[in-house]
Amino acid sequence: MLITAQFDSGNIDILEAADSSNIRLSIRKDNQSDFYQWFHFKLYGEAGVEHVMHIENAGQSAYPDGWKDYCAVASYDRDVWFRVPTEFDGKTLTIRHELDQESCYYAYFTPYSYERHQDLIQWAQQSTLCEHVLLGQTLDGRDMNLLVIGEPSEEKQKIWVTARQHPGESMAEWFIEGLLGRLLDDEDGAVRKLLQNNVFYVVPNMNPDGSVRGHLRTNAVGVNLNREWEQPSLAQSPEVYHVLKAMDQTGVDMYLDIHGDENLPYNFVAGAxxxxxxxxxxxxxxxxxxxxxxxxxxxxQTEFGYDVDAPGEANMTVASNAVAERFQCLAFTLEMPFKDNANLPDADFGWSANRSQQLGADVISAIYAVADDLRA
Structure with a gap:
């Protein structure tokens, strides 16, 4: 038996792995940070045997309430990810799974690899509707990619969408994949109409360093990018610095920042x-x-979500608040669950990559419903 996390977005430490009925594991903290919750590892075991994996430091993770009613995802082919029996006793997260094959991957949520991210950028670039802009580079030297969809002009409204400031929230980039799939469909009537008067500026991954490193919430030097929007710096948060600089150049008429929430089993938005x-x-x-x-x-749904900030009490370091105020525009943080949508549960897959993609496509129609009045 062997467990490894030596790959893109891998994260786990092995405490003991001699007995398939008592595998002891620990999640690594984000570099230079106390945040941790994302895990992603591969198990080589024996088919037909139940493997019991105990993540012993789960109770001290960033969001321990996130483990309640949560089930880990697993995959044999890294394409189809399904939920496996998982329990939490307040201290330890225990995953139980009888292997059908000799090896299996496990993760906090369906991973979105850096390789797939690069493929997404290059795929989008093939469209005549899309311009690929390199904004700059991260602290680890990775590209900050911006996709501009539509023909820019001063008269058109600017709609910005960013995702994955928190790298462990991989559902955010699955959402972007669905959104781009629709935006680049030149036979979609709503999109054709939208692009007559609007240009979309999409950053599929705000935090590629943290994504590759297997972080939950921070970049290469342990900085939470969604607390950097008041005064970003090239030394600590170049990802935000470059995106905000581009926003200042274009202006913003609507902004969506895409995230995942560890605790709440719903899709919702938080406003400004x-x-x-x-x-x-x-x-x-x-x-x-x-x-x-x-x-x-x-x-x-709109029944469940975060508490609404009182007037004048918004945290102005948060992206949606900072952009709403800076550009006097409609801005939301959109959250998806790590668990399942409690209003529409799926025992086999929970909230999934496919459902995230579909929500990304559906958001285009909601934007269409308000686009004519963004500047009014």
Missing amino acids: EGVPSFNEAMDALGNRFKAALVAITPEF
Whole structure:
């Protein structure tokens, strides 16, 4: 028996792996940070035998409530990821799985590899609707990629979408893949209409270093990028620095920042109600966006989510708040679950890569519902 995490986004430490009925594991912390929760490893074992894996430091992870009612994902082919029996006793997360084949991968959520990210960028670049822009590089020397969809002009509205500031929230890039699949479909009527008056600026992965390193929440030097938007720096947060610089050059009329939430088993958005410039018109526009998305898909809801900030009390280091205030625009953080959508559960797959992709495609219709009034 052997366990390894020596690959893209791998994360696990092996404490003991001599007995398949008592495999003792530990999740590594993000570099220069106390955050940890993402895991991704490969088990070589014996087919037909149940393997019991104990992640012993789960109770001290960044979001221990995230383990309640959670099931890990597993895959034999790294394509189809399914849920496996998982339990949490307040201290240890235990995964039980009888192998059908000789080796199997396990992860916190369906991984989105850096190789797939690079393929996504190059695939999008093939479209005549898309321009690929290199914004700069990360601390580990990886590219910060921006995809511009539509023909830019001063008169057109600018809609920005960023994803995966927190690298362990891999569902965010699956969402982007679905969104891009629709945006680059030149036979989609809603998209054709949208691109007459709007240009989309999409950053599929804000944190490629953390993604490759197997981090949950931070970049190469342990910085939480979604707390850097008030004053980003090239030394600590070049990812945010480069994106914000590009936003300043283009302007922003609508902004979506795509994330995953460890605790809540729902899809929801968090708005910018607490920023100084928030007003009734922005509130009404945001409510229209949410109502449209509720009407489009049962995967989205508005009953459960984060507490709404009181007026003037928003955390201005957070992307959606900072952008909403800086550009006086509609801005949301969109959250998806690591667990399942409790309103539409799927015992075999839970919330999944495929469902994330579909939500990304569906969001285009909600944007379409409010696009004509973004500048009003």
